[in-house]
Amino acid sequence: MINVLIVDDSRVSRELITGILENEPDIRVIGTASNGTEAVHLAALLSPDIITMDINMPGIDGFEATRQIMETSPVPIIIISGIDNLAEIAASFRVMEAGALAVLPKPPNPLNSRFNSACKEIVSSIRTYVEVKVIKRRAISPSRRYVVEPVTFPSGFNPRLVVMGASTGGPPVIQTILRELPRNFPLPMVLVQHMSPGFIEGFAEWLSNSTGFTVKVPEANEQVRPGIMYVAPDSMQTGITADLRISLVQAPPEHSLRPSVSYLFRSAATNIGSCAIGVLLTGMGNDGASELLSLHLKGAVTIIQDQESSIVYGMPGEALKLGAAAYVLPPAEIAHELTLLATSG
Secondary structure, eight states: OEEEEEEOSOHHHHHHHHHHHHTSTTEEEEEEESSHHHHHHHHHHHOOSEEEEOSSOSSSOHHHHHHHHHHHSOOOEEEEEOOOSHHHHHHHTHHHHTTOOEEEEOOOOTTSTTHHHHHHHHHHHHHHHTTOOOOOOOSOOOOOOOOOOOOOOOTTOOOOEEEEEEOTTHHHHHHHHHHHSOTTOOSOEEEEEOOOTTOHHHHHHHHHHHHSSEEEOOOTTOBOOTTEEEEOOTTSEEEEOTTSBEEEEOOOOBTTBSSOHHHHHHHHHHHTGGGEEEEEOSBSSOTTHHHHHHHHHTTOEEEEEOTTTOSOBSHHHHHHHHTOOSEEEOHHHHHHHHHHHHTOO
């Protein structure tokens, strides 16, 4: 039985989410809180298996409540919030900096045609994220600098592009990587981040605001430019062409995902080959693992996140089993390695 604590300042929302969850035989709502102060207290008192957290609440908001819970009685937290504009969506990703695992929209009115799919997404997310082993967050997390060994470059290596893939736990890792890269980083970057539909634009805005890098959702056939991160849009498979343009197509989902890391990495292996750098980060499943091996076999440099720093070691772990990784590194060191690689040509 999965024991859930629901946190939301709206009684209607609390009752709606409670009703959705209590229709499931393996989920039980053990408590509800109407503000962040109650949430921190009940998290310690009830020891729930997972918490659904609203963001905008009186007094202690969802960000501060998440931060306090992760410092005192850590538990998987997913954000379910009624945010409906770009600025609020971008701000919601601050809660992932505090330790939340995912951001989902509140379900619409039960008469809405999207209600059933929204319910399924919430239930599926709870069953997925309850398995994540979370640890206490330190009250102060000083920036850590890594000393990396000189890179042994492949013969004739001439990097043109970085392709990245991430899922569960990815947003703060990507934020760390961008913060550690120099502002004049000389390569374009293309990212697939698994995320609930409707949040990608806000995710890109948050990354831009919090790192100083230009991060954007690309248009079809857009020419990628150095020092910019392009984030794959919702519901499209995103690839890269030989002349470094973005390809957006309605191709079938891979690993039940669209966009998928596999599609992006395969396009890079086919069209860029040894001139690519592939990076596979924390996430469930095996999306991108086989295709990272394809990049490796084509002579590309391949990097995976290490297990210690990963929220979930599914995707990078699968790549490691396949022998697809040339480097296994924590996030800040990934950034330093990318800097050395990008200036090797």
